[in-house]
Amino acid sequence: MLSIKNLQARVEEKEILKGINLEVKAGEVHAIMGPNGSGKSTLASILAGRETYEVTGGSITFEGKDLLELSPEDRAREGVFLAFQYPVEIPGVSTINFLKTAVNAIREYRGEEVMDAVSFLKMMKEKTKVVDIDETLLKRSLNEGFSGGEKKRNEIFQMAMLEPKLAVLDETDSGLDIDALKIVANGVNKLRSKNNAVIVVTHYQRLLDYIVPDYVHVLYNGRIVKSGTKELALELEAKGYDWIKNENTAV
Amino acid sequence: MNLKDLLLQEYKNFAPTASKALPIALREESMKQFSEWGIPTIKQEEWKYTNLKSILETPFKLNDSNGKAEGIQPYTIDAYKLVFVNGVWNTSLSDIKGIEAYATLKSISEAEPAVLAKYFNKFHPFQDGLQASNLAFAQHGIYLHVAKGKELPKPVLVYFLSDTTQGPILAQPRNLVVLEQNSSAKWIESFQSTGNDTSFTNIISEFFLHQDSRLEQYKFQQENDKAYHVGTSQVVHLEKSYSHSAVMTWSGALVRNNLNIHLGAEYCEAHLYGLYLGSSNRHIDNHTLVDHAMPNCYSNELYKGILDDQSTGVFNGKIWVQKDAQKTNAFQSNKNVLLSAKATMNTKPQLEIFADDVKCSHGATVGQLDEEALFFLRARGIPMAQARLLLMQAFSDDVLNKITIPELQEEITATIAQRLRP
Numbered sequence: 001m002l003s004i005k006n007l008q009a010r011v012e013e014k015e016i017l018k019g020i021n022l023e024v025k026a027g028e029v030h031a032i033m034g035p036n037g038s039g040k041s042t043l044a045s046i047l048a049g050r051e052t053y054e055v056t057g058g059s060i061t062f063e064g065k066d067l068l069e070l071s072p073e074d075r076a077r078e079g080v081f082l083a084f085q086y087p088v089e090i091p092g093v094s095t096i097n098f099l100k101t102a103v104n105a106i107r108e109y110r111g112e113e114v115m116d117a118v119s120f121l122k123m124m125k126e127k128t129k130v131v132d133i134d135e136t137l138l139k140r141s142l143n144e145g146f147s148g149g150e151k152k153r154n155e156i157f158q159m160a161m162l163e164p165k166l167a168v169l170d171e172t173d174s175g176l177d178i179d180a181l182k183i184v185a186n187g188v189n190k191l192r193s194k195n196n197a198v199i200v201v202t203h204y205q206r207l208l209d210y211i212v213p214d215y216v217h218v219l220y221n222g223r224i225v226k227s228g229t230k231e232l233a234l235e236l237e238a239k240g241y242d243w244i245k246n247e248n249t250a251v
Numbered sequence: 252m253n254l255k256d257l258l259l260q261e262y263k264n265f266a267p268t269a270s271k272a273l274p275i276a277l278r279e280e281s282m283k284q285f286s287e288w289g290i291p292t293i294k295q296e297e298w299k300y301t302n303l304k305s306i307l308e309t310p311f312k313l314n315d316s317n318g319k320a321e322g323i324q325p326y327t328i329d330a331y332k333l334v335f336v337n338g339v340w341n342t343s344l345s346d347i348k349g350i351e352a353y354a355t356l357k358s359i360s361e362a363e364p365a366v367l368a369k370y371f372n373k374f375h376p377f378q379d380g381l382q383a384s385n386l387a388f389a390q391h392g393i394y395l396h397v398a399k400g401k402e403l404p405k406p407v408l409v410y411f412l413s414d415t416t417q418g419p420i421l422a423q424p425r426n427l428v429v430l431e432q433n434s435s436a437k438w439i440e441s442f443q444s445t446g447n448d449t450s451f452t453n454i455i456s457e458f459f460l461h462q463d464s465r466l467e468q469y470k471f472q473q474e475n476d477k478a479y480h481v482g483t484s485q486v487v488h489l490e491k492s493y494s495h496s497a498v499m500t501w502s503g504a505l506v507r508n509n510l511n512i513h514l515g516a517e518y519c520e521a522h523l524y525g526l527y528l529g530s531s532n533r534h535i536d537n538h539t540l541v542d543h544a545m546p547n548c549y550s551n552e553l554y555k556g557i558l559d560d561q562s563t564g565v566f567n568g569k570i571w572v573q574k575d576a577q578k579t580n581a582f583q584s585n586k587n588v589l590l591s592a593k594a595t596m597n598t599k600p601q602l603e604i605f606a607d608d609v610k611c612s613h614g615a616t617v618g619q620l621d622e623e624a625l626f627f628l629r630a631r632g633i634p635m636a637q638a639r640l641l642l643m644q645a646f647s648d649d650v651l652n653k654i655t656i657p658e659l660q661e662e663i664t665a666t667i668a669q670r671l672r673p
Contacts, residue, residue: 048630076632088627092645101641109632137484141645158631 001026001197002166007058009046014113017221019058023116026167027194028155031208031233035241040201043083043219044170047199048082049075062166076102079108079165081158083172087143093156095104095138096124106162124150127160131187139195149180158185167191168199173207205237220244254307255289256447261313261514270360270390274368281387297377300597301507306479306514309449311421314338318414322445324473328658330439331356337414338391338422338452342577353401359392359425364394370429370459374513380522380577381481385455391549392425395438399431399465406437406467406656413443413450419450426456430464437467437656442503444474449478449504458484460492462516463642467603467655468598469620470508471663472500480510483509488548489517497524500535500661501670512574512585513542525554527649528670529562529594536565541583543576543606549557552583555650557643557671558594562673566598568613574605583613584641588646590621591614636673643671 009017016039024030028165046053047060049072060067067075090098103123111242115123128135131153143151157162159167169188172238173181188211200211200239208216208230216233218226220241225248226232236243254262262282269278290307291298318337323329325332334344340358350356353406362371413420430436438458444450452474458466472480480503486494498508498539512521527535541550556564587596600613620642628638647667654660 031445050626050630071635072626072629073632074633075636076630079628082630084630086626088621090627090642090645091640092648093624096632098628098633098641102628102633105637106632162631166575206339242439 001063002179003061005059007043007046007060009042010056011053013044016053016222017046020224022217022224024197024199026165026197028215029198029200029211031213031216032144032199032219033193033203033205033216033233038219039222040219041170042214044082044168044199044201047080047168048072060113073105074109074244076162078104081162081164081167083152083155083159083167083169085170085174087155089144090142091144091171093142094140095142095158098142099124099158103161118177124161127157130160130190131156132183133157148175149177149183152176152180152184153187154209155183160187160191165196166199167196168201170201171203172200173202173204181207182210205233216246221247252310254309254311257311257412259286262387265388266391269460270366272360272362272364273371273389273490276426284378285383287621288383291379291381293602295379295381297538300563301505301534303479303505306449308449309419309438309451310533311419313421315420317417318412318420319416319445319557320344320412323410323412323443325410326410326441326659327409327664328406328656328662331403333393333407333409335391335411335414335422335424335555336407337420338424339552340391340393350403353403354395354397356393356395359394359427362394362427366394366429368470368612371427371457373459374457374487374511374544376511377509380456385425385453387665388423389425392426392427394438396429397434397436400417400433401431402434403436404409406439408439408441411440411442411452411454412445412588412626413452413478415444415448415450415475416585417446417540418448420450421662422450422452422454424454425451427459428456428466429459430466430630431462431464434461434655435465439469441471442478443477443513449476449477449479449655450474450563453481455483455485458486458489458494460486460494462490465490465493466493468494469654469659470498472506473502473666475502476504476533477636478503479505481507481509484511486510486512486521488512488514488519488521490518491518493520493525495522495642495653495655497526498537499526499580501528501667503533505534507538509538510551511540512542513539514543514545514550517547519545519548521548521550522653523550523552523554524650524653526647527556527564528667529558529564530560531562532560533562535562538570540571541581543570543572543579543581545578546579548576549580550582550636553650554585555646557585557590558589558596558648559590561591561593563595564597566596566615568599569601570611570613571608572604572609572611576606578609579606579609579611580612581609584643585615586646588643589617590620618662639673640668640671643670647671
């Protein structure tokens with residue numbers, strides 16, 4: 001589904017990604033871990049098409065298409081979804097309002113019929129159950145005055161509505177207490193299927209107790225320095241990131 | 252002939268035919284002031300950013316009664332309807348049936364001298380040549396007087412149409428609205444034009460609010476791209492009266508909206524809202540004054556603008572809190588979005604506070620559409636143009652939501668959305 005080859009990127013003059021390789025197949029969950037500043041969020045942002053980063057080398061292929069050639073909106077319409085680390089607040093635009101536009105923009109792109117108001121509301125009602133989000137929140141200005149947990153739940157709710165092929169969760173666990181974390185993880189698990197894939201970007205192992213990954217990659221200093229299965233996350237938790245840092249400075 | 256001379260000469264023809272309701276001495280005095288002051292120039296502080304020089308040589312025709320009302324784009328709301336064409340009231344097109352149960356409505360030139368003596372031209376904080384000219388020529392306009400305890404069941408909707416198909420047109424309407432104690436009215440001014448020539452509207456509407464009365468007034472500017480407009484609303488509040496004003500501009504070449512509010516007794520409340528959309532070379536100027544003269548009054552002001560291309564915007568918001576006006580609450584906010592590097596916004600909040608126990612706040616912002624919000628919407632599959640539209644609509648909704656007549660709100664919102672579309 002997703003193939004990242006030797007991806008290099010920088011912001012202004014600073015090199016951040018120094019050759020990332022990653023293969024993700026349908027049905028898989030990959031966790032990307034790493035200390036602060038290792039490039040995790042940069043990778044997530046580049047997948048979604050954020051323009052503050054300049055890709056200086058390598059390639060990203062998604063379902064056979066050159067992802068880097070596509071605008072952010074076309075990536076979303078192809079099925080890439082980014083759950084934002086810092087969900088945006090937009091005064092005057094409600095979740096329902098922009099999701100209706102988004103759902104139909106995606107359907108239009110895929111040559112499907114535009115969804116009428118009734119079917120949209122029905123779908124919305126169903127999906128609110130996935131993350132147990134209060135419908136009144138969805139009628140309010142996007143994320144304005146929402147708690148941290150509500151914002152993250154709203155991201156997963158949007159994911160449920162847009163039914164992406166590839167979901168990238170950028171530190172979705174940050175700022176969540178354990179109850180909110182469980183709700184969010186539970187929501188993601190409900191959406192997992194053999195046809196879609198998830199990349200979980202996280203600093204802590206904690207989230208991976210609830211969203212169990214098939215593969216864990218450790219990103220350090222712009223490169224994936226270790227890959228393994230979920231046990232790697234536990235080892236990291238036990239030994240700390242210094243283990244990775246020391247190992248890599250030694251080389 | 253330049254505009255000043257044109258008006259001086261036209262006055263000579265006009266004076267003998269002028270309505271006697273207004274003392275001729277007042278007109279003469281006003282014309283004398285006009286001949287001294289002339290058309291405002293950018294040398295005057297109040298006109299620093301708004302330049303009328305491009306119409307000074309236009310051969311305008313005044314109060315042309317041959318204008319045609321065809322081409323008015325009517326609103327669908329149920330209202331008492333009045334039509335002015337080129338500054339002249341076209342009574343045959345008006346529909347005010349039934350209003351007599353609630354109010355007196357007639358031409359300002361038929362108002363009783365005693366009424367004029369009591370209410371007319373009582374509050375004029377910033378006099379200039381245009382206001383002097385309007386006063387000297389005061390003849391065409393509505394005098395609406397809502398009776399004590401009466402609530403107008405429908406809004407009064409006045410269309411001011413400039414028919415420029417036969418050449419440039421100048422109009423100087425003058426309206427007077429009096430709300431008696433405990434009465435209420437909604438007043439809508441819609442400025443439209445036909446033809447592609449220049450028009451210049453120099454209008455003044457005065458509102459006098461008795462105790463416990465309630466006014467809602469709306470002003471919608473939708474003339475052609477050669478329309479010049481200087482409009483002044485003067486609102487005088489007596490005890491516990493309430494006003495709600497919304498001024499929206501999305502057309503015209505140069506538009507200057509003055510809104511001056513005098514809170515002249517205790518426990519008054521005034522809300523001022525403005526929305527302006529600039530594109531091409533449009534120039535939109537909003538000057539407001541809230542004069543807190545007495546204690547315990549409340550005012551709240553929100554003006555928002557979106558400026559594209561080479562358009563310019565001006566906001567000047569004065570709040571005066573006089574020394575007696577203790578316990579004043581006065582709030583003001585002006586927010587602007589510039590869509591183009593060549594668009595300009597001049598914003599100036601001006602608070603002058605002479606009382607010590609008051610709560611006042613003001614803020615002005617000029618910025619771009621939020622990049623992070625745009626990226627977010629695009630990352631959800633919404634194309635750039637539509638994402639921008641969503642953000643602009645959200646921005647303007649704050650003001651559009653202040654139109655309290657639901658059908659009208661819907662209609663104007665749809666018109667604005669059309670304007671915002673690329």
